[in-house]
Amino acid sequence: MIVRKYHLILFLIVILLALSWGIARRSPAFGVARFDNLLINEFVAVNRTGLVDEDGDYSDWIELYNAVQNSVNLSGWSLTDDPKNPNKWRFPDITLRGGDYLLVFASAKNRRDPNSPLHANFKLNRKGEYLALYNIFSEQLSTMDASPFPAQFKDTAYGRRGDEASYGYLNSPTPGQANAESLAWQGIVSDLAFSFQRGFYDEAIAVELFTATPGASIYYTTDGSEPGEMSGALYTKAIPITNTTLLRAAAYKSNFHPSPIATHSYLYLADILDQPPNPANFPPDWGVYSKNRDSYKAVKGEPIIADYEMDPKIAQDPRYREPLIEGLKSLPSLSLVTDIANFDIYANPQERGEAWERPVSLE
Template identity: 45%
Template sequence: MKSKNIHFLLNFAVVIALSLTVAGMWSTNALAAGRKTSRAASPSTGQIVINEFLASNDFGLQDEDGDSSDWLELYNAGDSAIDLSGWSLTDDPAEPQQWVFPDRVIESHAYLLIIASGKDRRSDDPAKELHTNFKLSAGGEYLALFTPDDLNQPVDSFDPEYPQQYTDISYGRYQETQHRYFANPTPGAANDETGAYEGVATGVEFSVQRGFFDEAFTVELSSETPDAIIRYTTNGDAPSETVGDVYGGPIPIGQTTVLRAIATVPGFVPSPTNTSTYIFPAQVAHQPAKPTGFPATWGWYNGQQTPADYEMDPSITFHPDYRDTIVDDLQTLPVLSIVTSRADMFGSLGIYAYPLKHGREWERPASMELFSADDPGFQVNAGVRIHGGTSRNPEKSAKHSFRLYFRGDYGPPQLEQAIFPDTHIESFDKLVVRANLADCWVFGTASPL
């Protein structure tokens, strides 16, 4: 794979031009039901159904380890208890016995909760939790329940897959023959049909696509969902049903702006957040060293605060050799715009404020856009973490690498884009936005290049 120069631009509420040596600047659709199949119950199977599940659990039920794991629930609609010994659950159509039940009985008109944690725990003791050896994909996947007597035909299934899932919103049976999303998950109990959503609001469309600009303009927002209320933000925060301004007409854009928007409709799941970055290169080239509302330091190291560095280097931007061309030069490379809230980046639990922290606990929701002067590119929602080893230390470098994760929790389970056109690889679970440390100007002992 050939090396590729990419103009990395990091966005929060305003464009922050940080230095990255690799490139010179760092800067609905109606309710998706999923195809559901099941067979008629026989005396040996009763009427066992997959009644409800949660595939993106953030603040909901915690398992015995204190983890917010995925979960699913079976319901016995029959009049007799059913012995589930040898029955199986799977998310792989080629492996019907992926996870086999121990000696458990589900009583008539009763519910059985199974934690889809991947921890693979099976116990005959009804007081113990059951844990599958697989997790549920929020991006949608196959899910089926089998008896040991027939591994060709599931008792109940989502085939080929259930639809996209949303954080802390469950999905399950509605009025026996339908399936809907539920605002109030009810693990181990009857589904709360009063909180059922009719569908998912379609995403917000922007009249002006992301890109570079040198004159003021206006942006109009729209959604195909009738009577949708559109909320938007320009400070980097993700809008919600309670966060952001209600759209009432064209939005004026006269400086570098990150515009984020969702559509909400009573009785519908809010649309995914759409984001568009509008860059005014003249402003980026001369943005302030201490922008209003941003912290003056970036974390701690050995008891000392690390000074923040937002501006482009004035010795470059005002140098006689570059000052007349810097604005045009900024538009010659593609832009990677990573957008997240100031709190998630710099706050009391912000990843930049604590760059030495690792793991999923220190991953934050974000938007990624990749575009150039002649191509609006694409936008995708993802998770972002700090990446690296010693480069995480603010003492070594105040400007850190990032790792982007593509999961069903945020949007598509994988990024499907030709990021590197010189290769055949077009599917990514994660990407690393790497800021060099050694052999780089930011490291005091770097050797001459």
């Protein structure tokens, strides 16, 4: 009887071990490890002016590094930004020699020709996301020490500091080369908070600005331009707002990445109705007429005089003024804030492409 119980217990143990092994084999997400030979060395998730792919696009990119002397055949590896889909983008049959680097564009173009630039079938999220290598044969994920990685910034590389295992923002991207030894920043300045929300106002307010980062200095502008340490006013006390004001601010600290620029539009509708045709510092004309237009009494080559005002025959008429103000409040609206100099786009309203695009803040 004792022998039978012993055999039964032994049989159950063997079955449980077999089931556990089978589950582990079918669940690669549970196998997480660090491979010391093949590494995600660095990447750029917001490529705007850096490396260009074969199509002329500023695609984001990921760099792999073989940290040992032995070559590694990548046909058994994949890249993924989804822990539930570790085999998302498989490498072609390509060998990475010891000490070599390999660049993969994160462009979502999905190109696997080993004789051409490689393109993964996903893009990198600038807000931060998961990123890992997956070994198909061992069914193990190799994640970075910083996965999911944090928010990324324009033309900034994120990767290993030199040959160290720690990850951070690097001083400069180095595709195909050893990483920079020094980090770009010790940290990131926290987002700004405003004591008054953007919107419509008809009474004076005093706006206070805050950041949770100790030792950070706040700089602001009110003319639509981007604030900086050399191009903005240093915030020292509450900012009085008595008329339409486009308040933009950012916080800075030495050896830290500045906070994102925050924009709050405080709109006084009486100012909008009374806006002059030629506000100070705005472009005085919108280019020139490209051809004669009898209906406008326009002559080809003559300047198009800028006109920024609302029609005074309506805006200044007591019969319409109050209904206009109420109507402007009731309509869904967007505020587009940019540097005054960017209004030169009116000169060529039909042009297309990046050369005619201007950065704006959308509220």
